[in-house]
Amino acid sequence: MARTDTSTPVLRIADLNERRPTRFELTFDAAQIRQFAEELDLISLKKLRLKGELTVKGRDQWELTADLGATVQQNCVISFVPVTTRIDEKITRRYVPEAIFEQVAEDEEIAEASGDDALDILPAEIDLVDVFRETLVLALPDYPRAEGVELGERVFSEEGVKPMRDTDAKPFAGLATLKEKMEKGD
Template identity: 45%
Template sequence: MTNPKTTPRQLRVADLSAAREHAFDLRLTAPETEAMRDALDLLDLRKPRLAGTLRPVGKSDWQLDAQIGATVVQPCVATLEPVTTRIDSDLRRLFTKQYDDPGEEEVEMPEDDSVEPLGTEIDLLAILTEALSLALPLYPRADGAEDVTIQVTEPGKKAMTDEDARPFASLAALKDKLGTPES
């Protein structure tokens, strides 16, 4: 495997040998880790890593198989206490010259979301950032954090409850008010 200190952040496709697999082990410097932490809006980020191989597929395509790893600290959605999560997941991307870019503002998601257009470089740092952002817990919760109900309204008015928001709540209230018997 390549020495982590010498793994480039971007791999030039023209420099890759189409006759063999290329191993990489991307570990970030302290400034890169800090920048990624800020970009992902994390409280802390430790040991971000992207390690794997890039192998030729066909005449001009490249397949990336890798593992991402990191320890992230996010605020709890209920208490804002720090929540630490270890992320370890597999990643696969196929970089192809035959990528069909629809060029429209609204498009349907393709069935295979691992296919990417092949440019002149493969940006390992961007791949790690994207994969890590997708792997983050959406609603991190601290141990023992209870659900919090927040009711906000104008002064002097009654706050709307979940029961009020139900589609037939007002009809049920009207029926009760009118005393209409059930059918």
């Protein structure tokens, strides 16, 4: 049976069993949740979960696979109305020795072709809270928008000057009309 370590969010690589996966399920207390919400400028943060395992993959290589879950509430970027979003992310990270990491980094074409952006240098310890935080930050909506809210068009100009509208800023918008005029002229 694999070990489940919920007592500490930091996994020290030297202490892990290389023959079996190390399973974990991270839980957060109210103070940690408040701290995350403040750091990320969230109205609220609920149902935080990080559950997964760390396994050996070859010599000196480890793979972390986990499921992250969180319900976040942010302000709408337009109306400032609270917007609730459920985030469920699958995490895969491969940890390799620095020499292998540098070799892959030097050959950018191989790294791009493999699509392996989950490659990290093998640390002495893996902080699961940091893994959670980084994944959550990347998964948050950049511009949360409340349902049915539109930006609309704002028109500003000096008195006596025809205001520039959104359609005026799109130089190719009039090409269809110009094409029709040219075809009628033939």
